[in-house]
Amino acid sequence: MTITRRQWLFFSLVMLIMACDFCLIHLPYRTSTDLETVDFGVAMDFMLVIPFVYYMVLVRKNQRHWTSVIYVSFFFGHALLWFLHSPGLRLLIYPVDLLFVIVEIRLLMRLFRVGSTYRQMRHSSDVPGIEVFESALTVHLGSNPFFRYIATDLTLIYYSLFSWGRKAYSPSGTKVFSYHTTSNAWIILIVMSKVLLLEGFATHILVQHWSHFAAWVLTASNIYLWLFLLGDYRAMKLNPLILSDSALRVRYGLRFKLTIPMTDIAAVTETSNVRLTRKERRETLMYESNVHIALNHPVLARGPFGLQKSVTGLYIHLDQPGNFVRCVSNLKDQANPEDRQ
Template sequence: MVLSRKSNLLVFLVLAMIVLAADWMAIGGMTPEDEKIVSLGVTFDLVLVVPLLYYLCFVRKRAKSLLSVIPVVFAGYVTARYVLPSTNERLMSALQWVIFPLEALLVCFELAVVYYEIRKLVQVIKAYRVIRQTEAHVMDAARAAVSEVFGDRALATLIFHDVAVFYYSCLAWRQKAFTKPDAAAFAYHKESSWFYLMLMVCKLLILEGVAVHFLLQEWSHQAAWLVSASHVYLIILLVADYNAMRLNPVLVDQAGVRIQYGLRISADVPFSEIANVTVAQGMEIPKEEWETTVGPMFEQPNTAIELAQPLKVRGLFGIRREVGKIYLTLDKPEQFRQKIGEKTMYTRMI
């Protein structure tokens, strides 16, 4: 990340120096007859070309605000006033009436973006309050509200993922596991080793984060804090994932199987889509099935749900993909298999 940032800055500086060197040579060889055209060209380079290079090489790749280009535009304007002959005062006076409205336009654009975000947030809150009246699960209501406002797009999945991480890491500590009156619940966190693995990884992230922070601080303060922030986010993500595991058992109701395996697997599987359920200790997912299956990370599954046809499931960060088999690590896999057998047999009889 730091090397990429430095390479982008280096590219901008090289290109800007080439443009400025050409302008300097043009000013040095300027004759009275060429004064107007050279002044216009130099002003164009300083006020528009160099800021455009800064935007393409630095701002756009770092997804920064357009307002960060304004100081470069203003610096080019000030430079043009000092390097060009005083006979071009009229050009400079005219140019300032272009620059300042442009800056005002950018400020208005940023304010419009802020207004849009606030308006969308209000819409999500209103939609959530309406959906929550009929939806029992908090996060299912939040997902439906975000989808209603933003549509079925990648932006909606990312927004919901961040909302879920915040909820499970900060707001859900006193909540009880979600159940339905007519559903059988199957926990998967009580006999899992994920809790101890999470603690170990968090400990390593803290120790490594402190060491890496002081090491990078000798090179770049920004890089040190960026890496530290990524370590903190990973810790929050792990805590949120475990809390989601604790609060979301696998549910088998009249409609099918509701799977919310932490933040890593989310799917609603109708009984009509279940071809078979296999239970075995220490299952290994074959390499040739990695692209068409989904399962718990860093744990050996003991339950495999084979689907009649590919089904879309949501994974970490809301990434969707079609799978033909879902692997789980359940506390009571045999009881789960029996329950699925009862439900599928009853469904087929109907």
């Protein structure tokens, strides 16, 4: 998954605005009036300018729902509390809080309908419950980036904490191909567990001498990343590749997911030590490759946090690449017997 140019543009503009405001705040001022004027300007940047940039760069162009602007304003408005020197200006955040509460009440009312939709979809589908829940969220909450972020968090919490004891998804009448046994994902999880949990504790002790807030932010980030790695490995184990007569279902951990119709698969080959050009990297997904799936047409792959990428091929790692290549080739030969003549 890749971050789009507009997302990079938004993040760059936000960092530029915050850097300028940080410098302004720390300049020496002779009177309290000057300081209050600077604080007011910084408050306008955080509560109006940054949300406006978000709307113009990401919301308006991509036709997203305007309510996400309220979340951006709420987040940066409360981040502003760490910069302001004038307590009176903190009252400016109250209108944003009121809008946030109204939006949350509206969201809560829509969430009540997610449960009934989930139960209806669960009875008519044999896919894993967490995917049905994601579909129910999409029905009622749409493709808003904030809701996509929530869906990703719920998914990683499910796989990291509540998926233990579950069996791998294996619908009847299909062939399944695992990819976690010989992958290095388990080794990465063990190594990163040591770095994030053990060394992260030592880092917390060190950083808290400078800032307690920064220390807890760093520790929370380490725990979140560890849960993501654990959830990714559990998702890899519970979601093998599923090959049916009509499609190939790919759920590669928490990294990406897509369903490829058999008619869109051009070729499947075993690979090793693959080096891609810059153009090929933009058009493909690659993870520990020992199998290459070439596509006839671009297929949309969905990643975490609402990220999307149109791909023309996949480079993935499977436990039994030879068996997978033979099965896909046999299905394509059965569907197109004239190709063998």
